[in-house]
Structure formats: structure tokens, C-alpha cells
Amino acid sequence: xxxxxxxxxxxxxxxxxxxxxxxxxxxxxxxxxxxxxxxxxxxxxxxxxxxxxxxxxxxxxxxxxxxxxxxxxxxxxxxxxxxxxxxxxxxxxxxxxxxxxxxxxxxxxxxxxxxxxxxxxxxxxxxxxxxxxxxxxxxxxxxxxxxxxxxxxxxxxxxxxxxxxxxxxxxxxxxxxxxxxxxxxxxxxxxxxxxxxxxxxxxxxxxxxxxxxxxxxxxxxxxxxxxxxxxxxxxxxxxxxxxxxxxxxxxxxxxxxxxxxxxxxxxxxxxxxxxxxxxxxxxxxxxxxxxxxxxxxxxxxxxxxxxxxxx
Numbered sequence: 473x474x475x476x477x478x479x480x481x482x483x484x485x486x487x488x489x490x491x492x493x494x495x496x497x498x499x500x501x502x503x504x505x506x507x508x509x510x511x512x513x514x515x516x517x518x519x520x521x522x523x524x525x526x527x528x529x530x531x532x533x534x535x536x537x538x539x540x541x542x543x544x545x546x547x548x549x550x551x552x553x554x555x556x557x558x559x560x561x562x563x564x565x566x567x568x569x570x571x572x573x574x575x576x577x578x579x580x581x582x583x584x585x586x587x588x589x590x591x592x593x594x595x596x597x598x599x600x601x602x603x604x605x606x607x608x609x610x611x612x613x614x615x616x617x618x619x620x621x622x623x624x625x626x627x628x629x630x631x632x633x634x635x636x637x638x639x640x641x642x643x644x645x646x647x648x649x650x651x652x653x654x655x656x657x658x659x660x661x662x663x664x665x666x667x668x669x670x671x672x673x674x675x676x677x678x679x680x681x682x683x684x685x686x687x688x689x690x691x692x693x694x695x696x697x698x699x700x701x702x703x704x705x706x707x708x709x710x711x712x713x714x715x716x717x718x719x720x721x722x723x724x725x726x727x728x729x730x731x732x733x734x735x736x737x738x739x740x741x742x743x744x745x746x747x748x749x750x751x752x753x754x755x756x757x758x759x760x761x762x763x764x765x766x767x768x769x770x771x772x773x774x775x776x777x778x779x780x781x782x783x
Contacts, residue, residue, distance in 0.1 A: 518599065521580060525592045532628050541688045542626035548695070549619035549626075559615055562608045569606025576602055590630045597623055618698045625691045634683065641681040644719060649676070649726025658734055667726070669734050674726075674741060682722030685754050689714040689761060696765040702776075706768050714761055721757040725750060 519526075533542035576599035583592035597620065604613045613620070629637075642665040650662040653669075661668040665676040693714040697707035728749060732740035739745055 514603070518603075521577065522596050522599065524584070525580070525589070525596055528589060529593050529596075529627065533626070536628065538634070538684045538687065539626075539628040540684075541691055542628075545622045545626040545691055549622040552622070553616050553619040556615055556619075558608060559612050562612055564607055565605050565609045568610065569602050569604075572602030572605055573599060588630075590627065593627045594624075597627075618694070621694055621698075622691065625687075625694065629687075638681040638683045641683055641686070641719070641722070642676050645680065645682055645722045645726045646676045648720075648723030649674075649730055652723070652727035653730050653734075656731060658731065660730070667730055669730060672733060672738060674730055674733065676726055680722070680726065680750075682718050682725075685722060685750075685757060686715065686718040688754070689718045689757060692758060692761060693765075696762060700765045700769040702769075702772055706772060710761070710765055710768060713764060717757050717760055721753050721760075725753045728753075 529542070532539045533546070534540075576595045579591060579598060580595035583589075583595060600623075601613055601620065604616065628634075646662060646665045646667060650660050650667050653660045653667070659670055667674040667676065690711065693711045694707075697710045701707050701710065729741050729746065732749075740749070
């Protein structure tokens with residue numbers, strides 16, 4: 473926000489994991505000598521083919537604030553896949569795996585020619601799905617639905633999609649902030665995403681649209697839903713609930729910024745103070761989401777317990 477003076481438990485993802493040797497062996501399949509060469513060739517081919525999209529994805533995770541949640545989701549997805557392990561009844565599906573790999577290579581090459589980053593990055597996930605299906609079968613791919621979902625959520629949206637979503641969020645946050653300021657008897661005039669205060673203007677920019685917190689909250693809702701909740705309906709409800717949380721908290725942020733700028737100092741509308749305010753309010757929204765997931769899990773346990781007693 474700118475100120476001018478003057479005019480964010482599925483099968484295989486339970487919360488408690490026993491640390492025994494049997495599970496450890498199931499998690500880490502033995503790599504025999506005759507498997508080393510094919511594994512090395514596959515790894516080298518994957519890195520050569522997808523080196524550019526991997527580099528660009530990592531660069532965006534590090535440099536773009538709206539993609540920064542990928543730095544958390546990527547390692548968490550790898551850890552969850554390792555934690556879930558390999559199914560005992562794995563049945564490789566060579567035909568489907570090869571088909572997915574060929575499709576991934578085609579998408580990667582076509583996206584490279586068209587310089588389309590989102591599709592190019594999506595080909596990485598398609599290739600990983602093909603490798604999983606080829607070696608372990610479709611059931612293993614289903615078992616790893618959560619890691620794959622988190623990786624998908626870590627890929628930044630195309631710029632056109634981002635702008636199309638951010639603009640309505642900017643207007644909504646501006647209206648909510650202006651309405652709350654009026655309730656506190658602050659003289660305010662609203663023109664689009666510009667909040668006019670006496671002697672000052674607040675611009676609700678794209679960075680203040682709430683899109684970053686919305687993306688992060690949706691990712692956390694998927695993760696919390698998988699780890700805490702068991703019912704698909706509960707997980708979908710938590711995912712949908714993350715949307716109004718992000719919108720409401722962002723409206724509160726705009727209101728607090730205008731309130732502090734008007735009564736305290738214009739410095740609260742930009743720089744370090746404004747960034748700190750955003751982080752604190754994001755932690756509030758994340759806490760609300762986590763408490764909601766915990767309450768939903770408690771309700772589910774009570775319902776399942778009652779059904780077991782009545783059965």
C-alpha cells in the first residue's frame with residue numbers, strides 16, 4: 473500500500489508415525505547394483521530436460537513474494553512423500569507411465585518454444601507423475617496425492633490470471649477498509665482502489681490485494697485438511713473457508729493502515745511498519761485457519777466415535 477501526502481488425515485498421512493525398522497525398510501526401497509545405471513540415466517535425463525524450468529521455478533520462489541510459499545511447500549512435499557512411503561502392493565504400470573512421460577516431454581518442448589512458463593513448470597509435475605506410475609503404479613500416485621497437490625500449489629500462476637484475480641480483490645479490500653474507517657468516524661472518500669483521507673491518499677496496490685495471503689492460506693488449508701481432517705467434505709469446507717478468511721483479514725489490514733496513517737503517522741502505510749503489519753495479520757489468519765481445522769477434527773472424532781458406539 474502506498475501513501476501520498478497532500479492530494480497463509482489422508483491415508484498414508486497420519487499424524488503419528490511409528491519409528492520401526494519395518495516401516496523404515498518400506499520407506500526406503502533397496503537400490504541394487506543393477507538398478508544404479510538406469511536410475512542414474514533417468515536422473516540425468518530428467519535434470520537435463522527440466523533444468524531450465526526447475527531453475528526458473530526456484531528463482532521465482534526466492535525472488536517473488538507471491539511465490540515465496542514454494543520454499544516451504546517444496547521441501548514439505550518431499551518429506552510427506554518419504555513419510556508416506558511405498559505401498560506394499562506396488563504394481564508398476566509401464567504403459568501408463570511411458571505415456572505420461574512422453575506427454576510431459578511434449579508439453580515441456582512445446583512450452584519452451586512458446587516461452588510459456590506455467591505450462592513448462594507443469595510438465596515437471598507430469599514427468600514426476602509418469603515416473604511414479606512407471607515404477608510403482610497408479611495406486612502409489614494416489615497415495616502421494618498430497619505431495620503432488622502441494623507441488624502444484626507451489627507453481628506461480630500466470631501473470632494474466634494473477635492480474636484478473638488481484639484487481640477485484642483490491643476493490644473489495646478498498647471498500648471494506650473504507651467502510652470500517654467510516655464506522656470509526658474517519659472522513660474518507662473512496663474512488664476505486666484509492667482511499668482519500670484528509671490530506672493523504674491510500675493506494676491499495678496489487679501487492680495489498682491479499683492475493684499472496686490467499687494463495688498461502690489455500691496451500692495451508694490443503695495441508696491442514698490432509699493432516700487433521702479425514703472426511704473429504706470437511707477438507708473441501710476448510711479449503712473454501714480459507715477464502716473469506718483471507719479477504720476479511722486483508723480488509724482489516726487496509727482499515728488498520730488507514731487508521732494508523734490518519735491518527736498516528738503516514739509511515740505506517742509503507743516500508744517496514746507496513747510489512748510488519750501484514751505479517752502479523754497473516755499469522756492471525758493462519759491461526760484462525762488452524763483453529764478451524766482443529767475444531768473440525770474434534771467434531772469428526774466425536775461423530776466417528778458415536779457411529780462406532782451405535783454400530
